[in-house]
Amino acid sequence: xxxxxxxxxxxxxxxxxxxxxxxxxxxxxxxxxxxxxxxxxxxxxxxxxxxxxxxxxxxxxxxxxxxxxxxxxxxxxxxxxxxxxxxxxxxxxxxxxxxxxxxxxxxxxxxxxxxxxxxxxxxxxxxxxxxxxxxxxxxxxxxxxxxxxxxxxxxxxxxxxxxxxxxxxxxxxxxxxxxxxxxxxxxxxxxxxxxxxxxxxxxxxxxxxxxxxxxxxxxxxxxxxxxxxxxxxxxxxxxxxxxxxxxxxxxxxxxxxxxxxxxxxxxxxxxxxxxxxxxxxxxxxxxxx
Amino acid sequence: xxxxxxxxxxxxxxxxxxxxxxxxxxxxxxxxxxxxxxxxxxxxxxxxxxxxxxxxxxxxxxxxxxxxxxxxxxxxxxxxxxxxxxxxxxxxxxxxxxxxxxxxxxxxxxxxxxxxxxxxxxxxxxxxxxxxxxxxxxxxxxxxxxxxxxxxxxxxxxxxxxxxxxxxxxxxxxxxxxxxxxxxxxxxxxxxxxxxxxxxxxxxxxxxxxxxxxxxxxxxxxxxxxxxxxxxxxxxxxxxxxxxxxxxxxxxxxxxxxxxxxxxxxxxxxxxxxxxxxxxxxxxxxxxxxxxxxxxxxxxxxxxxxxxxxxxxxxxxxxxxxxxxxxxxxxxxxxxxxxxxxxxxxxxxxxxxxxxxxxxxxxxxxxxxxxxxxxxxxxxxxxxxxxxxxxxxxxxxxxxxxxxxxxxxxxxxxxxxxxxxxxxxxxxxxxxxxxxxx
Numbered sequence: 001x002x003x004x005x006x007x008x009x010x011x012x013x014x015x016x017x018x019x020x021x022x023x024x025x026x027x028x029x030x031x032x033x034x035x036x037x038x039x040x041x042x043x044x045x046x047x048x049x050x051x052x053x054x055x056x057x058x059x060x061x062x063x064x065x066x067x068x069x070x071x072x073x074x075x076x077x078x079x080x081x082x083x084x085x086x087x088x089x090x091x092x093x094x095x096x097x098x099x100x101x102x103x104x105x106x107x108x109x110x111x112x113x114x115x116x117x118x119x120x121x122x123x124x125x126x127x128x129x130x131x132x133x134x135x136x137x138x139x140x141x142x143x144x145x146x147x148x149x150x151x152x153x154x155x156x157x158x159x160x161x162x163x164x165x166x167x168x169x170x171x172x173x174x175x176x177x178x179x180x181x182x183x184x185x186x187x188x189x190x191x192x193x194x195x196x197x198x199x200x201x202x203x204x205x206x207x208x209x210x211x212x213x214x215x216x217x218x219x220x221x222x223x224x225x226x227x228x229x230x231x232x233x234x235x236x237x238x239x240x241x242x243x244x245x246x247x248x249x250x251x252x253x254x255x256x257x258x259x260x261x262x263x264x265x266x267x268x269x270x271x272x273x274x275x276x277x278x279x280x281x282x283x284x285x286x287x288x289x
Numbered sequence: 290x291x292x293x294x295x296x297x298x299x300x301x302x303x304x305x306x307x308x309x310x311x312x313x314x315x316x317x318x319x320x321x322x323x324x325x326x327x328x329x330x331x332x333x334x335x336x337x338x339x340x341x342x343x344x345x346x347x348x349x350x351x352x353x354x355x356x357x358x359x360x361x362x363x364x365x366x367x368x369x370x371x372x373x374x375x376x377x378x379x380x381x382x383x384x385x386x387x388x389x390x391x392x393x394x395x396x397x398x399x400x401x402x403x404x405x406x407x408x409x410x411x412x413x414x415x416x417x418x419x420x421x422x423x424x425x426x427x428x429x430x431x432x433x434x435x436x437x438x439x440x441x442x443x444x445x446x447x448x449x450x451x452x453x454x455x456x457x458x459x460x461x462x463x464x465x466x467x468x469x470x471x472x473x474x475x476x477x478x479x480x481x482x483x484x485x486x487x488x489x490x491x492x493x494x495x496x497x498x499x500x501x502x503x504x505x506x507x508x509x510x511x512x513x514x515x516x517x518x519x520x521x522x523x524x525x526x527x528x529x530x531x532x533x534x535x536x537x538x539x540x541x542x543x544x545x546x547x548x549x550x551x552x553x554x555x556x557x558x559x560x561x562x563x564x565x566x567x568x569x570x571x572x573x574x575x576x577x578x579x580x581x582x583x584x585x586x587x588x589x590x591x592x593x594x595x596x597x598x599x600x601x602x603x604x605x606x607x608x609x610x611x612x613x614x615x616x617x618x619x620x621x622x623x624x625x626x627x628x629x630x631x632x633x634x635x636x637x638x639x640x641x642x643x644x645x646x647x648x649x650x651x652x653x654x655x656x657x658x659x660x661x662x663x664x665x666x667x668x669x670x671x672x673x674x675x676x677x678x679x680x681x682x683x684x685x686x687x688x689x690x691x692x693x694x695x696x697x698x699x700x701x702x703x704x705x706x707x708x709x710x711x712x713x714x715x716x717x718x719x720x721x722x723x724x725x726x727x
Contacts, residue, residue, distance in 0.1 A: 041365075042725050043387060060720060127549050128485055136484040147549055147703040235696055236703040237710070252358040254689050254721055255365065255387070 030268070037261035042254075053262040063263070065238055066246040069153070070222070070267075073242055077157045077221050082213060084161065085168035086206075090198075092169065093176055109166045118230045121159045122146070149239045152232050156240055159227055164220070168213045175209030176202070211282045215275050222271050243267050315618050316345040319373035320360060323350040324554070325573060326375075326605075329639035336635045337625050344618055353553045357688065364389040367612035372619040374610055376418045378409050378603035378680070379687040385412035386685050390608040393419060394620040401628060406645040409680060410606050418606035419627040422642040425572050425670030425678075426501060426601045428466065428588040434488070434566040438477050443470070445588030446669065451660040457668040460589060461676065467594040468505075468536060471567065475546035478566035487564065490546035494556040494570035497698035499681065499691050501569065504599040505533035507679060508592045513694065518684030519722040521715040525694070526708070533593075534698075534707040541702040549702055560585070572670055575641050575663045587666045590673065602678030604642060643670035686722035693718040 037053055039046040057063045088106055109117065124130040125145035132142030145155045179202065187197055203210070225244045228234065234241035234249065243263055251260030321330050327350040334346045349371070351359045356375070363371055364384065376384060384390050393416040399407050406420040428443060435442040444464035446452055452460075475490025495501040503513055509529035514521045524530070540547040548559070557574045559565035561581035569590060578585055592598040607626060609619045625632040633646040644650055653659050653667045684690060697714035701707055 040724075056724065062717060062720070132484070142484055144703065149703075149705065233696075233699075236700045237705045237713070249692065252361055253692050254725075255361055255383070256721070256724060257365070259724070 033261045033264050033268075036257060037265050039258050041257040049258070053258045054266075057259065057262050057266070062238070062241075063246065066241045066243050067266075069238070069240065070242045070244075073153060073157065073224075074218065074221055076154075077160060078214065078218050080157065081161050081165050081168060081217055081221075082210065085165040085213065086172055086210075088165060088169045089172035089176060090202075092173055106166050106169060109163050110170075112163070114163060114226050115230065117163045118159065118227050121162075121227075122231055125155060146231050147236060149237045152236060152240050156227050156231065159231075160221065160224060164217070168217060171209055171213050172206065175206045178209075179205045207282065211278065214282070215278055218274060218278070219271060222267065222274075314343060314345060315615055316347055317372045317615055317619055317622060318347050318349060318370055319375075319622075320349045320351060320356070320363065320371050321375050322356050322605075323352045325577075325640060326350075329636055332639040333626050333632055333635050334622075336631055337622055341621075344622070346622060361688075364610060364612075368610075369612050369614055371610050372613040372615050373623060374608050375421075376606040376608045378420075378606060379683065379691075381410055381418045381606060381608075382412050382683055383685050383687055384608065385415070385417040388611055390417045391611045391613070391616055392417060393609075394617075394624075397620065397624045397628060399628060401647050403645045403647060403650070403674075405680075406603075409603060418608040419623055420645045421605050421607055421627055421636065422640065423602060423645050423670070423674055424604040425643045425667075425673050426569055426590045427572060427666060427669060428471070428567060428569050428591060429560060429574065429578065430567045430586050430588060431560065431563065431565070432584045432586055434478055434563070435474075438566075440474055440477050442586060443588035445586040446662050446665050447586040448584065448662045450662060452662075452665040452668065453660065454654040454668050454671065457665060458672050461669060461672040465589040465598060466591045468591050469594050471591050472536070472539070472544060472546070475540070475567065476544050479544075479546045486545070486548070489548050489559065489565045490544075491540065491567040492547040492551060492556050492559070492565060492569075494568055494574070495553070496551045497695045497702065499694040500601050500603070502533075502537070502694075502698060503681060504590070504592070504601060504679060505537065506530035508596040508599040509533060510596065512682065514682050514684065514690060514718070518682065519686060519719065519726050521690075521693075521718045524715075525697075525718070526711045526715045530711055531707055534701050534711055536593075537698060538701040538704075538707050542704050547702075550699070572643060572666055573641050575666060579663060587663065587669065589669060590677075598677045599679040600673045600677040602674060603680050643667060643674060684722070686718070686725040689721035689725065690718050693721070 038048060038050060040049045040052065041047075092103055092106060112120075127142060127144070127147070131145060135142055144151060146152050183201055183205070184197065187201055192200070223244055224242065225248065228240050228242060228245045229248065232240040234245045244267065247260045247263040247267070250256045250263065319330070321327050327348055330348055334348065338344060338346060357377070357380075360374055360376075364374065365387075374390075376390070381390075393410075397419070399416075399419065402420060403423070406423060407416070410416055410418040410420055428445070430442055430445065432442055432447065443466040444460060446457070446460070471491055478488065478490040479486065480488035493501050499513070506525075506527070506529045507513065509532055511527040511529035512524055513530075514524050541549055548555075548565075551559075556565065556568045556570055557577050560568050560574075561578060561583055563583060575587075590600045607623045609616055609623060613619055626636065627633065628646075630648065633644060633649055636642075637644050637646075637649055644653075650671060653664075654671055659665055659667060681687070682690065693714040696717070697710040700710045700713075
């Protein structure tokens with residue numbers, strides 16, 4: 001009895017910081033968000049209104065438009081980011097002349113903080129900015145990158161992708177290096193073509209890594225806020241008004257914290273559903289069983 | 290146990306030494322807008338603390354674009370880390386209705402302040418905020434660019450020319466340009482090189498902001514929202530506002546005389562670089578522009594042909610956080626800032642905004658110090674505030690209105706159809722305001 005007590009105590013001590021962190025920084029805010037979503041806080045006092053905030057949300061066209069934008073944004077950005085990250089990772093592990101130079105290029109976006117990157121892109125994409133300058137030299141008229149309803153969301157996808165893919169690339173490189181070279185040797189002996197090697201060996205063996213990257217990437221993109229806040233503020237004509245921005249506007253501009261929290265709860269539920277689905281479809285059986 | 294006793298003893302000693310220190314040195318925290326406002330407020334703070342050595346005032350500046358959110362968040366959370374807060378005139382109702390501000394100490398004598406400005410700081414007949422200053426908008430124009438283009442500049446106040454209050458009254462009442470004249474001149478003053486605009490004809494300083502654009506539609510006869518404070522249908526989407534919105538949209542799309550998505554303070558920068566021929570902006574730009582070497586003139590804020598002359602007004606107030614534990618000291622500083630001769634003077638000199646203090650206003654109208662340019666521009670502010678100023682709507686949903694309005698006007702500048710943008714703003718404002726009113 002005495003012997004088992006010591007490790008348990010030690011275990012508790014060692015785990016305590018993580019558990020306290022989990023409760024204070026994750027569980028408590030979630031509980032607070034859920035409970036706040038049942039209150040109207042537009043007056044000085046908090047008034048319990050039950051499900052009113054949710055009912056108001058689901059009958060509000062602004063919310064539905066925002067949900068639509070969020071889903072479309074994620075449907076596009078996640079496959080693009082992962083495909084590009086995989087492509088870059090495959091390129092990164094190749095051996096060719098000047099590879100070191102390209103490796104540095106690939107890693108630059110990680111070294112730039114998100115706000116800095118967004119500011120640089122804002123200057124480049126401004127109506128008289130570098131991007132349009134290059135287009136003008138090529139004889140193409142300048143484009144309204146961030147100021148047109150039909151382009152703004154795609155510009156944000158491009159910026160977020162530029163910033164994000166090197167990060168995911170690093171995970172995929174790790175996954176690639178875990179694949180035993182013997183498998184490729186065997187494949188070569190069997191006369192497998194390079195594209196078959198990718199489809200039938202690399203991608204299946206990368207599945208655990210790709211699942212992690214997919215889940216983490218979806219979570220981050222679902223909660224993407226800074227570029228939208230800094231570049232378009234949800235406009236033009238709500239074309240970039242994702243749910244996180246709608247929640248921010250409700251809470252911090254309108255002081256309607258109950259509505260903001262209801263939106264956050266909806267976002268978390270949707271995210272859990274998507275991530276749950278991804279685990280079900282992609283996880284497969286654990287290795288070695 | 291021993292460890293706890295030691296800790297307790299240490300903390301008690303610390304508490305005993307800290308209390309007298311706090312009683313001697315009160316530190317007040319004030320949130321202000323970054324830039325010129327902070328510099329000017331620091332000047333007032335320095336003057337105040339020179340006479341009150343026991344009080345320290347710590348300014349916490351935030352950029353204009355984030356100021357409203359920060360104030361909202363910190364007041365809502367009953368943050369005792371701020372004692373004094375900048376309050377935009379139309380937000381007094383919203384803050385007061387939610388108990389964010391302490392009612393102003395009744396012993397503060399406000400009889401020297403303009404009564405309209407005092408009233409705008411009230412909610413339900415209680416004074417919740419004190420006016421720091423008023424504001425006036427004018428049309429700045431670059432004389433050289435007009436001469437180069439061979440067109441006549443508006444009548445205005447320029448360097449080397451004195452103007453009495455009577456002269457300025459004549460300027461304001463009979464020589465004011467129309468928005469049509471502005472558009473006409475702006476098209477002739479816009480220069481393109483290849484696909485790039487190297488010189489813009491005209492812009493407004495506050496891109497899409499209700500404060501500056503409210504007179505556009507209202508001077509054509511229709512208010513932004515209904516007097517009930519929650520309805521906008523028939524107002525913001527009326528014929529008058531469609532006409533105003535079409536004018537606004539044309540500046541960016543049809544005539545392309547204005548730069549899109551201009552940040553705060555960038556208009557004065559472009560104008561100072563000689564890349565902008567005219568801009569509608571606040572008198573606070575005068576000291577900045579005086580340093581640029583650009584030969585400029587100042588004309589009255591324009592109006593629509595056939596419409597009524599209306600000009601933006603109202604400005605910043607100071608309030609005391611209801612959660613502050615230093616309210617007596619905070620009120621004392623607010624009193625110095627808004628009502629004392631020294632405080633109002635230091636503020637006016639440092640920020641160059643139209644005062645609300647009657648002695649200062651009289652001085653502007655009558656003192657020879659204000660005969661010469663650019664000081665005489667303040668006489669234009671006096672004329673407008675007495676004759677043409679129109680306050681922003683009073684509604685507890687002002688934040689919602691401001692956001693819906695800004696979104697609509699930014700969207701229109703970006704090419705969204707005028708009617709769609711205005712109808713969408715009406716819908717957004719009404720659904721948000723209904724939640725406030727419930």
